[in-house]
Amino acid sequence: MSITPQHIIFDMDDTLIHCNKYFDLILGDFFEWMTDWFAPFGLTTEEVRSKQIEIDIAGTKQLGFASTNFPQSLIATYRHYGQIHGRATSPAEEEQLFALGMSVYDQEVEPYPGMVETLERLQGDGHRLYLYTGGEARIQQRKIEQMKLADYFEDRIYIRRHKNIEALEEIIRAGSFDRSHTWMIGNSLRTDVVPALTAGINSIYLKQQREWEYNLVELKEEPHNVLYTVSALTEVPEVINHHLM
The missing domain is CATH 1.10.150 (DNA polymerase; domain 1)
Structure with a gap:
């Protein structure tokens, strides 16, 4: 069965690599x-x-x-x-x-379990991967280089001081993304999930056992687009592929 390639945008800190x-x-x-x-x-x-x-x-x-x-x-x-x-x-x-x-x-950068396997699986399935991270370029670039993330994201890497709906909209519009085939994967309800749902793209919330209070906000209304919650990064490929079947 043919799977429609998706645009998959990953957060980095506490989604792909440890931070908190x-x-x-x-x-x-x-x-x-x-x-x-x-x-x-x-x-x-x-x-x-x-x-x-x-x-x-x-x-x-x-x-x-x-x-x-x-x-x-x-x-x-x-x-x-x-x-x-x-x-x-x-x-x-x-x-x-x-x-x-x-x-x-x-601090030394450490990947979350299954980071490489997850990115390789999605890449192998034909999906196009993007990295969208909040912070200062010098600090975030060091992490990207240490984890060799450019192997998966190439030049599709976005570093922003503010992660909000305006920043995400800018990325989506600049890339002319088909929103029905675009996903945001991240651990922050505030900076990943809510902006994704507001922008009308799909989202996978990677729920962490212990989260920075800043990231925790209430979802005020039932999302009209797709929202899944997972507890492990390795669940992401199956969620996306199952959704497309």
Whole structure:
């Protein structure tokens, strides 16, 4: 049976490669530093976590996926509790926090299980693959090169500071995609699924066990186009091919 080739757009971070777990490692160090520095005031990890998430999400909404947003959220959280408890802050400690936050981008890149098999299967089935990732070009390009993703996506790679409906629409229109044969695959309801459904293309939501709060939004209405939910990347080819039968 002949299968109509599809345009398949993949998110990268926490869809094809690990990302959030490295932020969690850095945050673990940050929480230890903060509860140590503010020990006389009884500051808890839960308090620090809550404020950092609040500041991080607000910064991301405003600035997009700027690399400095994460380290700046650590510093802003530190300043917040310094002001509340009357503890003097210091440039040296702020420099430590900035370096800690930026170190997340130096972590070794690790693919999700089945990344290569999934991309090779889809490519072998005749589908055309695209990569659409949020962040700064220098940082995202390093990951792309380390994972040799150009072997699958060639020049069909889009890096955007903001991942939203406007950015996705720009990509779809520039490529003259047939929306009924176009898919967005990603782990973020906010930046992958909702824009895809709004743009009238199909979507596969890769649901992670632990997700960054920024990515979690409510789907306000029943989608009129196709939406599947999977728990493993390797399920994607079967979902697409089964849908086409």
